[in-house]
Amino acid sequence: xxxxxxxxxxxxxxxxxxxxxxxxxxxxxxxxxxxxxxxxxxxxxxxxxxxxxxxxxxxxxxxxxxxxxxxxxxxxxxxxxxxxxxxxxxxxxxxxxxxxxxxxxxxxxxxxx
Amino acid sequence: xxxxxxxxxxxxxxxxxxxxxxxxxxxxxxxxxxxxxxxxxxxxxxxxxxxxxxxxxxxxxxxxxxxxxxxxxxxxxxxxxxxxxxxxxxxxxxxxxxxxxxxxxxxxxxxxxx
Numbered sequence: 680x681x682x683x684x685x686x687x688x689x690x691x692x693x694x695x696x697x698x699x700x701x702x703x704x705x706x707x708x709x710x711x712x713x714x715x716x717x718x719x720x721x722x723x724x725x726x727x728x729x730x731x732x733x734x735x736x737x738x739x740x741x742x743x744x745x746x747x748x749x750x751x752x753x754x755x756x757x758x759x760x761x762x763x764x765x766x767x768x769x770x771x772x773x774x775x776x777x778x779x780x781x782x783x784x785x786x787x788x789x790x791x792x
Numbered sequence: 793x794x795x796x797x798x799x800x801x802x803x804x805x806x807x808x809x810x811x812x813x814x815x816x817x818x819x820x821x822x823x824x825x826x827x828x829x830x831x832x833x834x835x836x837x838x839x840x841x842x843x844x845x846x847x848x849x850x851x852x853x854x855x856x857x858x859x860x861x862x863x864x865x866x867x868x869x870x871x872x873x874x875x876x877x878x879x880x881x882x883x884x885x886x887x888x889x890x891x892x893x894x895x896x897x898x899x900x901x902x903x904x905x906x
Contacts, residue, residue, distance in 0.1 A: 683835070714896075719801065721882060721896035722836075769835055778894070779826055779843070779886050783835030 682706065683784035685770050690789045692764075700755045700787045702770030708782070709775045711753035715739060716767040716786075725768075728753055729775060757789065764791045794819045794887040798897035806905045811855075811870040813900045815883035818864065825866040826884040827857055830899075836882065842866065853877070878904045 683704040692698045704711065710729050714722040724737030728747040742761025747753055753772075757764045767788050771781040799814040817823060824843045828836040840851025847859040853876075857868045866883060883897040 688833075719898055721898045723896070724894065767833075771835075779824055779841055779884070780838055781836075781894075783837070785835050786833065788833070 683770060683772055683782055685768075685784035685787050687787060688785065690787055692789070692791050694791055695759045696791075697756055697758050698764075698789065698791075700757065700768055700770075700789070702753045702755065702784060704751055704753075704770075704772045704782070704784075706772055706782060707750070708772035709750070710773045710778060711747070712771045712773075712781065713737075713743075713745065713753070713755045714769045714771065716769060722769065725755065757791075764789060794821075794823070794885060794893075794895055796883050796885045796895050796897040798881075798883050798900045800900050801898065802901045802903065804903040804905065805873045807875055808872050811868070811873045811877065811902065813868040813881050813883075813902065815866045815868065815897060816864055817866060817883070817885045819885060819887045821887045824886045825857075825859060826886070827851065827855070827866075827868050828882045828884060830880045830882065832879075839868070839881070873902075873904045875904050875906065878902055 686701045712727040713725040716722050723739050726745045728734035744756045769786045770784040773781045795818045797816045826841045827839040830836045840849045842849045842859045850856045855870045880899045880901050882899050885895045
């Protein structure tokens, strides 16, 4: 079964701690994306990667970091510099020529207290 | 500047009645437009897409949308709502400026009453 997996589904952290969210895909997609979803605000792009070892900032990259060492993996680290980290985080992937057809993972709900 | 506005944050319909979810966009370039659906605590699923072919686009689960350039709209419709349609719906614009920019609307929550 091809798809995208995100783990864990729920994550709780204390303020001041860095936390890494996992995203893995076996769709052989070149492009991967991280979005943040807050109530009433839709999705906002944090980072995206078009190819291994390359990534670009999205609209709200401050306080986040990513790596793309393997095609199938695109982990997101939420650092202590992120002022409001509590949110639902969604990872997606697509082929490079059909970026509109993004396949989404089930999401990780991060709560920081 | 490019933007997308979903005109209703919540829509409530009775089962078996028509659904209309409204979306207006603003784009300096000929855009591609999409609708995604999200069920509670799940990822998003592509419902349908408009990429400059036919202006009336049919998607999955009986949904369709019509691109109206003169009105800068891309409203989502379904003739008869089903309980399983209850979800959040996002209108998405990709302006053809190159790059990977995708612009999501704020979402419309659809409630379906029995």
